[in-house]
Amino acid sequence: MVEKGSEWVVMATGRSPTNIAVIKYWGKRDENLILPINDSISLTLDPLHLSATTTAAVSPSFTRDRMWLNGKEISLSGERYQKCLREIRRRANEVSDAEKGIVIKKEDWERLHVHISSYNNFPTAAGLASSAAGFACLVFTLAKLMNLKDDLGQISSIARQGSGSACRSLYGGFVKWAMGNNTDGSDSLAIQLAEETHWTDLVIIIAVVSSKQKETSSTSGMRESVQTSALIKHRAETVVPARTLKMEEAITNRDFASFAKLTCADSNQFHAVCLDTSPPIFYMNDTSHRIINLVEKWNISEGTPQVAYTFDAGPNAVLVSPNRKTAALLLQRLLFHFPPNKDINLTSFVVGDKTILQDAGVTSMKDIETLEPPPEIKDKVPYQKFMGDVSYFICTRVGSGPKVLTDETLALLDPITGLPK
């Protein structure tokens, strides 16, 4: 058994991706356990571009649980953090480090304190599901630290209690959050539909849309929808179950046309339910609408879907292309309609996988200015341009699930003090 006052610190570091739902989660049947009213399906995004990294440490010298987010200490007293910590401690197992001569027994975890430091490699405020990546990473890393024997599905069920959509970030590739039937939530967890290697052609471009509006949090928003929308029950009970089956089929068959149709329809229906809420919730703004119109016009002119769009609880567009060629054509269209403000440079305007930018033939700001109008609007003068309405673009892809980072230089806590580096 460990001695209080000992000098040692044991740490684990993990990295977890964010995810974007293509069949949306909106509405809880149990607020406390975070149990949804319908299944949802998501794509895991490449952690290289969008992920959370978390280091969790334990030491007999720690006097209380502490956490730092992006370098700033935050409170762990919230019910959601407490629930995750409680659930993980309950399932903790013996950990031994022969080299350091440390043995942490199963029963020790109840009285040992942890330090946690987490960092997002993308702006937290941009509305890019930072809580999904964050809670997934917190739970995944603590589970490693405390040597949980549970499978990823059971781990995802703990992450779910931190932030619903976090459970989908426990797997890479294509993931379903099965709503489950049990009242204790034990079967409301993530299932991997396909690995990221199943469908590697997909290219994802995120348009981070400028917005000054304060947005309704998704927690209170979905509560109000469940309480007041006259359409949400029909969506959850009738529309989504049929759509989920079709989406699983589309993913299995790499059927982009079907995937795109379902993705767009479900994003629009989620926002329709928000609008049917009292008071109504508007997450999309005029820029979001213009991006949808641009895509719809292009898809119609080609006769088959070129691009799918989906919007979460904010104005940002997540655009999925079937391949690099179409992604380059999409990026040209986006840059044509939404050029950057004059004071921005290209390096910070298009981030992530910049090779798409090269494919689009854009290597300088001047190239954006000289982009030709796309053929589907060529005859319709005047073209409208909306400079500065998109803050920046992120080019990425479907990626892998959480990973343990064994390289100690990547740890966010000091191995001696257990405090942020």
Place this chain on the structure above:
Amino acid sequence: MVEKGSEWVVMATGRSPTNIAVIKYWGKRDENLILPINDSISLTLDPLHLSATTTAAVSPSFTRDRMWLNGKEISLSGERYQKCLREIRRRANEVSDAEKGIVIKKEDWERLHVHISSYNNFPTAAGLASSAAGFACLVFTLAKLMNLKDDLGQISSIARQGSGSACRSLYGGFVKWAMGNNTDGSDSLAIQLAEETHWTDLVIIIAVVSSKQKETSSTSGMRESVQTSALIKHRAETVVPARTLKMEEAITNRDFASFAKLTCADSNQFHAVCLDTSPPIFYMNDTSHRIINLVEKWNISEGTPQVAYTFDAGPNAVLVSPNRKTAALLLQRLLFHFPPNKDINLTSFVVGDKTILQDAGVTSMKDIETLEPPPEIKDKVPYQKFMGDVSYFICTRVGSGPKVLTDETLALLDPITGLPK
């Protein structure tokens, strides 16, 4: 029987109001007969501020049916015009003018031609249901000219075939368009729920919102919704029937709180269905959303609805206040957030019943600039102002149904030539 080549012209002039639905019509079960998938309820707006005036003339000297709209000749060959003309001719009766010595027999109408001139006292392009007022007036005036014996409900059923919502403009006050059951559409007609004298306190302010976007016509929009929305059937079959009953009750009891709740919810649900359409239809823009947020914030801060909002197939807000005092407070809020561009004068920025402007204490452009922020946002600096985002405001009220104008100086056709004056 009349002689061809005779020199006489017989005319009738009518004026019809426009109307604004508070339970929305969206979706046809029969495209040809214009039969809706649900009942709808509307307020008739004061014709003094928003109406169509139409003169219809007949003469043996006319060689074909002709029509002028706002002074410009338009084609009558469209199916909707043809259907209205056919239906009215079929029901025409003998007309005699003893003074002029003219007798038009029932059977003459089939071979006599008409001239029609129509004029809207509000901008046609502003998206203020000009086709409702227009078709109501066309049918009402032709029915007078041709001495139809049918009651207003039957006349409304003809107007319905010109433009669905036109049928509701055949009555003043509070009107229901009963969807009907018959396949021939004979029972799909307007019913007056209450006269305009039933609830005289209501004040209506219309914010005409600036928009550069081209909008989806309501005809094609509702067709696409019926074909593609997964929610519209549930709305039409389950939500609207219950809501219609409650709305009738609210109107009967002059229960503004219930009226406002239902009106806002139904407007939002109509736009939710538009968003659930593929491709999605956006009629509201950021300005519309801001007006809703302004009203919702105020309603919540007062604990009881001060104002109801409703939006048709466009970004314009129609705002209903329970009385003049609240309307003045509303106008202050609207002018505070949406001041006019510098080059506009007050007379053209707030039109219609200008006494509301006086009640609001605004008699000059300077008064708008010095308006205090409303108490519900007073503590939340900085306030956002959106100069020029509302083109102008119309202050009006619930008004009367179509009327025959007997004053011949108001006729839009020359009594000798039968051509526009």
